[in-house]
Amino acid sequence: MTDRALSGGNARDRGGPAQPLLLVRELKKHFPGKGRWLGRREMVQAVDGVSFSLAKGTTLGVVGESGCGKSTTARLLLYLIKPDAGEVIFDGEAVGVPQGLTIRELRVQMQMVFQDSYSSLNPRATIADIVAFGPRTAKHLRRQPARERAERLLEQVGLRPSFFARRYPHELSGGQRQRVNIARALALQPRLLILDEAVSALDKSVEAQILNLLADLRRDLDLTYIFISHDLNVVRHVSDRVVVMYLGRIVEAGSVEDIFRRARHPYTQALLRAMPSMDPDRRTAAPPLIGDPPNPINPPSGCRFRTRCAFAEEVCAQVSPRLDPIDRQHEVACHMMESGAGHSRSHIAAGADG
Amino acid sequence: MTDIAVVQPAIKPGEQPDSEPRGYWRTVGDRLLHDRVTLGVAAVLLVIISLAAFAPWAATHDPLQGSVIRRLKPVGTPGYFLGTDETGRDIWSRLVYGGRLSLVCGITPVLLATMIGGMLGLLAGVGGRLLNTLIMRVVDVFYAFPSVLLAIAICGVIGAGIGNTILSLTVVFIAPIVRVTESLTTQIKTRDFVEAARASAAPLFAIIRHQILPSVLGGILVYATSLVSISIILSAGLSFLGLGVTPPNPEWGLMLNALRQSIFVNPIVAALPGVAIVITSLCFNLLSDGLRSAMDIKLQT
Numbered sequence: 001m002t003d004r005a006l007s008g009g010n011a012r013d014r015g016g017p018a019q020p021l022l023l024v025r026e027l028k029k030h031f032p033g034k035g036r037w038l039g040r041r042e043m044v045q046a047v048d049g050v051s052f053s054l055a056k057g058t059t060l061g062v063v064g065e066s067g068c069g070k071s072t073t074a075r076l077l078l079y080l081i082k083p084d085a086g087e088v089i090f091d092g093e094a095v096g097v098p099q100g101l102t103i104r105e106l107r108v109q110m111q112m113v114f115q116d117s118y119s120s121l122n123p124r125a126t127i128a129d130i131v132a133f134g135p136r137t138a139k140h141l142r143r144q145p146a147r148e149r150a151e152r153l154l155e156q157v158g159l160r161p162s163f164f165a166r167r168y169p170h171e172l173s174g175g176q177r178q179r180v181n182i183a184r185a186l187a188l189q190p191r192l193l194i195l196d197e198a199v200s201a202l203d204k205s206v207e208a209q210i211l212n213l214l215a216d217l218r219r220d221l222d223l224t225y226i227f228i229s230h231d232l233n234v235v236r237h238v239s240d241r242v243v244v245m246y247l248g249r250i251v252e253a254g255s256v257e258d259i260f261r262r263a264r265h266p267y268t269q270a271l272l273r274a275m276p277s278m279d280p281d282r283r284t285a286a287p288p289l290i291g292d293p294p295n296p297i298n299p300p301s302g303c304r305f306r307t308r309c310a311f312a313e314e315v316c317a318q319v320s321p322r323l324d325p326i327d328r329q330h331e332v333a334c335h336m337m338e339s340g341a342g343h344s345r346s347h348i349a350a351g352a353d354g
Numbered sequence: 355m356t357d358i359a360v361v362q363p364a365i366k367p368g369e370q371p372d373s374e375p376r377g378y379w380r381t382v383g384d385r386l387l388h389d390r391v392t393l394g395v396a397a398v399l400l401v402i403i404s405l406a407a408f409a410p411w412a413a414t415h416d417p418l419q420g421s422v423i424r425r426l427k428p429v430g431t432p433g434y435f436l437g438t439d440e441t442g443r444d445i446w447s448r449l450v451y452g453g454r455l456s457l458v459c460g461i462t463p464v465l466l467a468t469m470i471g472g473m474l475g476l477l478a479g480v481g482g483r484l485l486n487t488l489i490m491r492v493v494d495v496f497y498a499f500p501s502v503l504l505a506i507a508i509c510g511v512i513g514a515g516i517g518n519t520i521l522s523l524t525v526v527f528i529a530p531i532v533r534v535t536e537s538l539t540t541q542i543k544t545r546d547f548v549e550a551a552r553a554s555a556a557p558l559f560a561i562i563r564h565q566i567l568p569s570v571l572g573g574i575l576v577y578a579t580s581l582v583s584i585s586i587i588l589s590a591g592l593s594f595l596g597l598g599v600t601p602p603n604p605e606w607g608l609m610l611n612a613l614r615q616s617i618f619v620n621p622i623v624a625a626l627p628g629v630a631i632v633i634t635s636l637c638f639n640l641l642s643d644g645l646r647s648a649m650d651i652k653l654q655t
Contacts, residue, residue, distance in 0.1 A: 078553050107555035120546035124378050124568045124651060133564060134554035168381075170652050181550075188554060 012109075012191065013056070015092035021192055021224045022054040022110075027076055027086035033297050042297050046072040048248040050086075051323070054192075054241075059218070059225040061239030061256075063232060063271065065293055069248040070228045071115075074196045077226070078112055079103045091191075108138060111185035115197035117177035121169040127154065127180050128165035134187040153183040157213060175206035182213065186221070194226045199234065211238060232275045236260050241329070244268045247293055247304040250323055254330035264332045267305045303335065315342040378568055378651075385648040392644025399637045402630075406453030413447035417604045429622050437623040439609070440616050445623060449630055452604035455516065459589035459598070459605075460582050460634070462520050467527035468578040474528070475535025476570075480543060480562060490536060496529035505588055509597040519589050519598040526588070527581055534577045538570040572649040579642035583635025590631075606631050 027050045030043040047069040054060050062070050075081045077088060079096065087094060090109060094100035114120035121130055131150035135141040141149065151161035157179040169177055178198065185193055195214070199207040211234070217223060229235050235242060236256055243253040244267065252265040263269045270289045294300055294307055303321050306312040315335050319342070323333040335343035386392055405412045415434075420441035424431075427438040436445040478489040496504065508522035542548060543566060551561045590607010592598035599605040601612070609627040617624045 075549075080549055080553055104555045107553055112550070112553050114546050114550060116546055120550045122547045122551075122565055122569075124649070125564070126377065126381075129377060129564075133551065133560075134556065137556035137560035137564070138554055168651055184550070184554070 013091070017056060019056075019092045020053040020089075021056045021091055022077070022226075023087075023089040024053070024077070025051050025087040025089070027051070027073065027088070028084045029072055029076055029081060030084055045248050045296050045299055047076060047083075048299075050245070050248070050250055052243055052250065052253060054224060054226065056224055057218075057222060058240040059227050059238050061235035061242040062226060062228045062245060063230065063235050063242060064245035066230065067293060067296070068245045069296075070230075070245055071196055072248075073245075074112060074194045074226070074228055077194060078107060078110060104138070108188045109190050110192040110194065111188060111190040112194040112196060113178070113181050113185050113198040115200055117174055117181055117201065118169060120181055121177060121184075123169055126166045126168060127159075127172070128161070130169070130180060131183045131187050134184065138188060149187065150183070153186055154180075156186070156217070157183045158209075159183070173206075174202055175209060178202060178206075178210055179213065182210075182217070186217070189221075191222070192224045192226070194228070196228045197230070198227075200229060200231060207234070214238070232260075232271065244271065247296055247299055249304060250331075250333065251305060252330075252332050252334075253323065254327070258327065258330040262330070264326060264330070264337055265305075265334050266309050266311055266336075270308075303333075311336060311343075311345060313343055381651060382648050385651070386644065389644050389648060392641060392648070395637045395640040395644065398633070399641065402453060402634055402637070403457060405450050406457055409447075409450045409454060412450045413444075415444035415447045417443060417447040417451040418602055419443065427623075428620055429626075436626060437620065439613055439623070445626055448604040448609060449606070449626065452606045452609055452627070453630070455599050455603065456586050456589070456606040456631070457634070459516065459519055459523070460586035463523035463527055463585050463589075464578050464581045466520070466524040467531050467581070468574065470524070471528040471531030472535050472574055475532040475574075476539055476562060476566070478532065478536045479539025480558070480566065486536070489532065493529045493532045496525070497533075501526045501584075502588065502591060505592060506595065506597065509592055514597045514600070516599060519592050522592075523585055523588055527585065530581075531574065531578060535570060535574055538573045539566060542566050542569045568649075572646045576642040576646045579638040579645075582638040583631065586631055586635065 027047055029047040030045050033042040033044045050069070050073055052060070062073070064070055072081065076083045076086075079088075088106075089095070090101055090106055095106045096103055125133070128147055128150045131153055132141075132143075132146040135149050136143070136146040147165075151165060154161045154164055159176060159179050164172070164176070164180075169180070172180065178201075181198070198214075199210050202210060214225070215238070218225060225238070227235060227238050239256050241253070241255055242259040243250050244259065244265065245251065246267050252259065252263065252268045254262075259268060260272065263272055267289075274289065289308055291308060294304070300307050300317070301320075302318050303309070303312070303316040306316040309316065313335075319335070321333045321335050321338065321341070323331045324338060325331045326337050335341040336345045339346055420443045421438075422442060424434070424438050425440055425442045427434050427442075429435070429437045431437055434444050434446070436449070439445055439448065474489055474493075478486045481489075499507070505522045505526050508525055509518055512518045512521065548561065548565050551565045556564075587607065589598055590605065590610060593600070593605055593608045594611045599608055601608060606627045610624075610631070613624040613627065
């Protein structure tokens with residue numbers, strides 16, 4: 001099913017293989033909360049200074065509890081929500097600045113697959129029209145070529161066009177609808193696909209089919225993925241690099257091995273302990289984390305995880321830890337990993353590291 | 355990424371491939387053609403409209419020619435099968451001719467208001483907070499007046515006549531249509547599929563036309579058709595006050611008013627213009643109902 005013509009091959013690669021496809025710096029979004037009457041408006045700090053880079057042809061997994069800002073980050077990257085601050089650089093070109101990439105140009109190259117496969121498809125449009133909508137409106141293709149492209153894409157995601165093209169979304173199963181969503185996202189021939197909990201709502205067997213499809217497409221079309229999920233097993237399976245988010249900030253980033261075998265941040269470690277295991281001897285009964293994440297309207301001072309952290313000390317409340325590299329690719333935002341940060345355990349970590 | 359072993363499903367054997375792919379509006383049209391009630395109602399409306407349009411041929415008498423010797427004849431009188439009114443004019447001929455003005459005064463304002471109000475409502479729905487506030491607060495001002503009073507006030511200022519009646523009724527109907535459209539649009543625009551369309555680099559106009567409009571149009575049409583009957587009655591009221599159609603011109607509302615006094619002498623004849631209004635507005639309401647269920651493709655016919 002390889003279709004180089006559809007993917008555009010490497011012809012659109014501008015910065016070369018060393019240039020990250022996506023570079024995000026200090027992305028910020030604070031939503032106005034329920035304003036108090038005649039008072040200062042409270043802000044929900046949904047995303048607060050997120051930075052990461054994404055190499056071409058790789059998959060970046062984004063994990064974290066619900067409400068930690070994963071989906072907001074995805075929408076910010078596509079400028080579906082306007083960021084308050086921060087920079088997005090796509091293949092060496094800054095987005096939304098003069099002489100940079102326009103938001104429309106960005107959206108052609110970066111597409112998203114939504115979590116809810118049903119509500120993200122127009123209930124009053126046929127499958128073919130849904131997939132053809134982007135090419136027709138954004139690329140001004142005529143009806144016939146757009147339809148042909150839509151049918152090719154449906155074929156590519158494993159839906160026979162002769163049967164599915166004129167169906168409506170409510171006539172399809174969840175897995176089929178998610179295939180349509182993927183076809184729609186691919187219709188503009190993007191280079192980067194954001195998968196926002198794209199397989200979370202599917203049952204396990206369908207999930208596996210969709211994951212295989214995504215793997216095939218990535219290989220055939222030279223795609224780069226941002227894979228957002230709360231399912232650690234899936235993230236481990238698909239990702240090359242993983243970032244862990246907590247309350248709008250990245251607390252740890254690293255390769256799959258770094259995160260799943262050498263996790264350093266107490267939050268990541270707790271998440272991993274909460275992972276369901278197939279091995280009956282390794283099942284845990286005790287919850288590794290107690291309570292809910294704090295309210296993002298009034299996040300804790302300093303380190304945001306300190307209220308649930310077993311190692312929290314004075315310094316954690318006062319100083320916000322920076323996301324610092326402890327290894328070539330492995331970054332952690334924790335005072336314990338920073339020598340001289342003032343945490344009683346920071347020397348241990350520094351010693352173990354060196 | 356390594357492949358997970360799965361049973362390949364996707365397409366079951368025995369599924370019949372479909373013929374030529376169709377769009378949404380073609381599907382709606384097909385569904386309408388299979389809806390007997392809607393087809394019947396449409397046929398009745400067609401008869402009413404063509405009777406009015408071809409009134410000179412359909413009428414049996416001159417609608418303005420009265421006679422003192424045959425006043426208030428009952429239904430079934432030879433030569434006057436729907437009877438005569440208080441000045442001896444033939445009811446059937448007056449109903450047929452009256453349909454012209456009544457239908458024009460009933461349908462035109464609603465059509466115009468739907469176009470203008472729908473546009474404003476969509477604009478308020480997709481526009482920013484400032485535009486929304488601007489449009490909706492102006493609409494609120496119009497809402498503050500009872501619709502009859504507003505129509506009278508406008509007609510009183512700009513003068514009597516059919517054109518002015520249509521204009522004033524259009525103004526009256528814009529406000530509710532803007533409100534209905536705006537609320538439908540704000541509901542739809544937060545849905546994921548609109549966000550997905552935004553993410554697909556489509557221009558705003560295309561998103562409105564292909565994603566938002568098909569979803570809100572059904573609701574607007576249903577509401578607008580329900581206004582047709584109100585419009586007929588309101589224009590009759592304006593005529594009664596001397597602000598719309600002037601006697602002796604036949605118009606259903608005017609006829610109803612004139613025959614009011616004869617209700618104890620010949621109640622059936624006096625009710626006939628009302629029956630015409632009821633049948634017409636009922637047909638419009640049923641038509642809109644059929645249209646709505648045809649547009650709701652999730653319902654199986």
